[in-house]
Amino acid sequence: MPEGPEIRRAADKIGKALVGKVIEDGEWPFPSLAQADSLILGHEVLSVTSRAKAMLIRFSSGYTMYSHNQLYGRWTVHLKTTDPRSRRSLRAAFITDKHAVRLWSATDIVLLPTPEENGHPFLARLGPDVLDEAITSDDLLTHLKSKGIHRKKGATLMLDQRSFAGLGNYLRSEILHAAGVHPDDRPCDLDDETLERWANCIKSVTVQAYEHSGVTVDLDVAKASKERGEPRRMWRHAVFCRNDRPCLTCGDLVLRLRYGGRRLDYCPTCQPARRGS
Numbered sequence: 001m002p003e004g005p006e007i008r009r010a011a012d013k014i015g016k017a018l019v020g021k022v023i024e025d026g027e028w029p030f031p032s033l034a035q036a037d038s039l040i041l042g043h044e045v046l047s048v049t050s051r052a053k054a055m056l057i058r059f060s061s062g063y064t065m066y067s068h069n070q071l072y073g074r075w076t077v078h079l080k081t082t083d084p085r086s087r088r089s090l091r092a093a094f095i096t097d098k099h100a101v102r103l104w105s106a107t108d109i110v111l112l113p114t115p116e117e118n119g120h121p122f123l124a125r126l127g128p129d130v131l132d133e134a135i136t137s138d139d140l141l142t143h144l145k146s147k148g149i150h151r152k153k154g155a156t157l158m159l160d161q162r163s164f165a166g167l168g169n170y171l172r173s174e175i176l177h178a179a180g181v182h183p184d185d186r187p188c189d190l191d192d193e194t195l196e197r198w199a200n201c202i203k204s205v206t207v208q209a210y211e212h213s214g215v216t217v218d219l220d221v222a223k224a225s226k227e228r229g230e231p232r233r234m235w236r237h238a239v240f241c242r243n244d245r246p247c248l249t250c251g252d253l254v255l256r257l258r259y260g261g262r263r264l265d266y267c268p269t270c271q272p273a274r275r276g277s
């Protein structure tokens, strides 16, 4: 499932085709878009952005289209002259003078007045959005230490959208490894130096994944792993999908754990448990 960085890159791509453009034509064969003829057609696209795993397209009508792809939704961007054959169900097509941007298969789509965006049930529950430029590492540190957060395990915090929005499974393993935090440790188990490093890594690993197509390790490290013949799912990460292999930092074996059925890879040497120590 795409994580925050992948959704933000999709928003950038859609934004390039739509922002500043008037929607000249379109199709919206989805019940919750019944008002699109008056709220989207003929209006300019003001911005396209993401929050956590939701896409937000804002129009000059004062309305926003919120959509969440969950596991099956998909966006495509084509020249408007291209006929994109797909067996998926079309949910919305936005046609400008040049491009056609389409949303397929998603079912969580709603049009709402832009000032009421934050009241949307999904957005209202989100924690700080790690990719939001206004959110700093200091903000994330304060959040890690806050009530309701500081007694939860790292493995829980790094996946829960209500704690930190935009993270997901590969980021969880990568952030905890980069920070040297054991997945069972809670912020309240850790000293200030470790907490600070953890907050910095939440930001830096996620931003790097956004800027470098999901690569969470140093680009030279990725290159070296690639040259050794590793597949993409492995060379782009430090520990995730590298279980039963030597840790790139210390050479010890990377281990796999499961939390709620979802895999988490970590290095017991780089990430020693501090709880109770």
Ligand SMILES: [Zn+2]
Residues within 6 Å of the ligand: 247, 248, 249, 250, 251, 252, 267, 268, 269, 270, 271
């Ligand atoms: Zn290690």
